[in-house]
Amino acid sequence: AIQRHLQAHPPVLPPSTLSSCSHAIVALLYPFSWQHTFIPVLPSSMIDIVCCPTPFLVGLLSSSLPKLKELPVEEALMVDLGSDRFLRQ
Secondary structure, three states: OOOOEEEEEOOOOOHHHHHHHHHHHHHOOOOOOOOOEEEOOOOHHHHHHHHOOOOEEEEOOHHHHHHHOOOOOOOEEEEEOOOOEEEEO
């Protein structure tokens, strides 16, 4: 199902690159459109959003990863944009 949680993590990429990648993911859904929560670059102060039960697509900076590992995140697809690999499926 396409309605899952997706988080993209660039290792040391600038926020502008993360934002561009997040928007590209949404553009790849064409002719469909993403109707759920979409935050291209999630500020670390709002990291709790990843515990949300509804579908979302967020971009997280690598500096947010330590705090992310402390949260009860379920059914999330996490992609490391720098190494082109999945962190969690």
